[in-house]
Every structure is written in structure tokens, then in C-alpha cells.
Amino acid sequence: MLFRSRLKQLGEQIQKQIQTESIIIHEDPVIPRFAVSPNVMLNLVLGAVVGLVFGIGIAFFLEFLDTSVKTLEDVERYLQVPVLAVIPKEVGILHKQSGSSPDAEAYRILRTNIEFNRKNPEDNSITVVSGGTGEGKSTTLVNLAYICAQGGYTTLMIDADLRRPRLHTFFDINNAVGLTNYLTTELMLEDVILQTPVDNLYFMPSGILPSDAAGILNSRRMSELIQDVKQRFDLVLVDSPPILGVSDASVLASEVDLTMIVIQHRKLPRNMLLRVKQAVENVGGHVIGVVLNNVDVRSDSQYQYYTSYYTYYAPSESQSPVSHQKEAAKSEAAPAKSVASVAAPKPPQGDDQDLY
Ligand SMILES: Nc1ncnc2c1ncn2[C@@H]1O[C@H](COP(=O)(O)OP(=O)(O)O)[C@@H](O)[C@H]1O
Numbered sequence: 001m002l003f004r005s006r007l008k009q010l011g012e013q014i015q016k017q018i019q020t021e022s023i024i025i026h027e028d029p030v031i032p033r034f035a036v037s038p039n040v041m042l043n044l045v046l047g048a049v050v051g052l053v054f055g056i057g058i059a060f061f062l063e064f065l066d067t068s069v070k071t072l073e074d075v076e077r078y079l080q081v082p083v084l085a086v087i088p089k090e091v092g093i094l095h096k097q098s099g100s101s102p103d104a105e106a107y108r109i110l111r112t113n114i115e116f117n118r119k120n121p122e123d124n125s126i127t128v129v130s131g132g133t134g135e136g137k138s139t140t141l142v143n144l145a146y147i148c149a150q151g152g153y154t155t156l157m158i159d160a161d162l163r164r165p166r167l168h169t170f171f172d173i174n175n176a177v178g179l180t181n182y183l184t185t186e187l188m189l190e191d192v193i194l195q196t197p198v199d200n201l202y203f204m205p206s207g208i209l210p211s212d213a214a215g216i217l218n219s220r221r222m223s224e225l226i227q228d229v230k231q232r233f234d235l236v237l238v239d240s241p242p243i244l245g246v247s248d249a250s251v252l253a254s255e256v257d258l259t260m261i262v263i264q265h266r267k268l269p270r271n272m273l274l275r276v277k278q279a280v281e282n283v284g285g286h287v288i289g290v291v292l293n294n295v296d297v298r299s300d301s302q303y304q305y306y307t308s309y310y311t312y313y314a315p316s317e318s319q320s321p322v323s324h325q326k327e328a329a330k331s332e333a334a335p336a337k338s339v340a341s342v343a344a345p346k347p348p349q350g351d352d353q354d355l356y
């Protein structure tokens with residue numbers, strides 16, 4: 001009984017000591033305007049940074065995987081041959097253009113570099129090769145031929161791409177009679193060489209395509225033909241099919257003095273390029289250099305520097321429009337005709353140094 005009352009007493013004392021208000025409000029709660037989590041802004045910024053780093057990483061990785069030729073140094077380092085010219089994207093066919101075209105400057109540089117890179121001034125037969133189709137062999141050849149002819153040198157184009165002849169289409173000439181007829185029959189050169197509407201520019205079409213294209217090119221008559229036309233013309237340019245896969249181009253490279261490799265910018269892997277060069281050298285051909293074709297000079301900053309002078313130094317419209325336009329008009333009007341004049345050996349030239 002005593003114990004109980006004592007317990008009650010203690011309970012009352014403790015009750016008194018405990019404060020009635022156990023919670024103290026230091027500050028009134030405020031409802032935030034934005035959710036505390038997730039932090040959208042932070043997540044956005046983090047996402048952007050991580051995405052950017054990842055994207056740049058992937059871009060570098062893809063660039064690392066892409067082993068195609070991208071710079072002039074790439075070519076010179078891997079192939080150990082000079083770059084003779086950088087041909088911009090979207091060049092036209094020069095003899096069909098009226099007025100002076102800035103594109104022509106690239107081909108003038110090509111002509112000059114060929115002249116300075118050949119060891120022997122008598123090396124005047126040149127073929128163009130490439131690893132694959134559509135890299136620009138025929139386009140390069142026809143434009144270079146036009147520039148050389150315009151410079152006053154008698155130039156012969158031979159369409160020896162017997163797989164997919166194309167040169168005749170640039171001049172709207174029929175290719176029914178040409179190289180193959182000459183090689184397989186007793187036809188004379190006069191019968192298969194045509195004069196184009198461009199002064200000084202002559203053309204031997206492919207002729208009807210044989211089933212055995214390589215065999216026909218790899219013949220004594222072909223070698224004799226090259227030797228013959230070398231004497232008659234200042235410059236002989238021979239178009240050829242792709243060199244990887246078919247033997248025609250190697251055969252041609254062995255018959256002519258010099259071989260130019262046309263490379264489509266950012267297309268063929270570097271190791272394939274090396275094979276192109278080896279294919280020429282294996283048959284005793286001599287690679288004079290590389291033409292880097294179809295370069296987007298506007299977006300590739302390193303080429304802007306290299307090619308900006310094309311337009312800068314190109315003759316202005318007022319300087320030489322008359323002769324050029326006359327020539328262009330003539331090109332459109334005059335049909336191709338067969339020639340006899342060039343079939344006669346060219347008069348001996350005292351100094352071949354200034355061929356082009
Ligand atoms: N620098 C260039 N700019 C624009 N088009 C080009 C260029 N080089 C080539 N082409 C185009 O590419 C295609 C293939 O060119 P072509 O000269 O026939 O190649 P290949 O003779 O090597 O097969 C053609 O339609 C041609 O007009």
C-alpha cells in the first residue's frame with residue numbers, strides 16, 4: 001500500500017518535470033517550388049556532357065577505323081609518290097564549259113607537275129589507273145588532254161578501257177571503229193584516229209569490245225602502236241579500266257612510259273592503294289604520282305589552303321574570253337572528223353623539255 005502511494009507520488013513528480021510542449025518549431029515549413037528529386041537541371045547538364053564526350057569518342061574511333069586516304073601527307077607517306085594535283089568536287093568537262101573555268105586551274109597544275117616530275121622529257125605516253133571504278137580516271141584524262149591541247153600540244157587520247165569505254169561519250173563520237181579494230185585487223189592509224197572539235201586534240205575510240213580484252217592489249221601490235229603514236233604526238237594519254245581485279249590496266253602500265261594513280265578522296269583504304277601501286281610496279285610500270293580527285297575543298301579545311309588559289313589565279317572573264325568561248329562554241333558545233341594530218345610523223349622537235 002505504501003509502495004503504491006510512493007510510486008504514484010514519483011509518477012506525479014516526473015509528470016511535472018516533463019515539459020508539456022515536447023516539439024519546438026524553429027521555423028515554419030516552406031513548400032519548395034520544384035521537386036527536390038530528381039534534379040532535372042543537373043541531370044540535363046550531366047547528360048549533355050556525358051553525351052558530348054561519348055559522341056566525340058565515337059567520332060574519333062570511327063575516324064581511326066576509316067583507313068581511306070584523307071590527306072596529302074597520307075598519300076605521300078603510304079605510297080611514297082608525290083601528289084600531282086588536288087581536283088575539287090563537282091568539276092565539269094572542260095571542253096563543254098564556256099568561259100574560263102576555275103576548275104581548269106587544277107588541271108593546269110597537274111600538267112605542270114607531270115612535266116616537272118618526269119625524269120625523262122621523252123616520256124610522253126601516260127596512262128591513268130585506279131583501284132576501283134568511278135574514281136575519276138576518264139574525267140581526269142579528258143580534262144588534262146583538253147588543257148594540254150589548249151596549250152598547243154598535239155594530244156592523243158586512246159580509250160583502252162575495253163571493259164567500260166567512256167571517252168567517246170564526252171565528244172559524242174561513235175566508238176564502233178577504234179583500238180580493237182586496229183589491233184585485230186590491218187587497219188591504218190589514219191582510220192582509227194579521229195580529230196575532236198578541240199584544236200590539237202585527237203581521239204582513238206575503243207572500238208567494238210572483244211571477249212578477250214586483256215589478250216588483245218597484251219600484244220606486240222599494241223606495243224608498236226604506243227611506240228608509233230609516241231612519235232607522232234606530243235602527248236599520248238591512255239584511259240584504262242580499274243587495275244585491281246583485271247589485268248588490262250597492268251598491261252597498259254607496262255606499255256606506256258608513265259602511270260598516274262587517280263584516287264577518289266576518302267574512298268579506297270590505304271592498303272588497297274599500296275596494291276594499286278604494286279600492281280603497276282610489278283609489271284615494270286613507273287608511277288609518276290597521284291591525282292587526288294573529288295575533294296570537297298570547301299569543307300576540308302586543309303585543302304582550302306591548297307586550292308584557294310585556283311580561283312584567285314584563274315584568268316578573269318575579261319582576260320581571255322574570246323578565244324575560249326570561240327573554242328567552246330566550235331566544240332559544240334563541229335562534228336568529229338577523221339584525220340590524216342596527224343598520222344604523219346610529227347616534225348622532229350629540237351627541245352622536248354617544253355613539251356607541255
Ligand atoms: N572531280 C569530280 N567532280 C565531279 N564529278 C566527278 C569528278 N570526278 C569524277 N566525277 C564523276 O564520277 C563519275 C565517274 O567518273 P569517271 O571519270 O568515269 O571514273 P572512272 O573512269 O575512274 O571509272 C562520273 O559521273 C564523273 O562525272
Ligand SMILES: [Mg+2]
Pocket residue numbers: 137138139161164166239240
Ligand atoms: Mg573510265
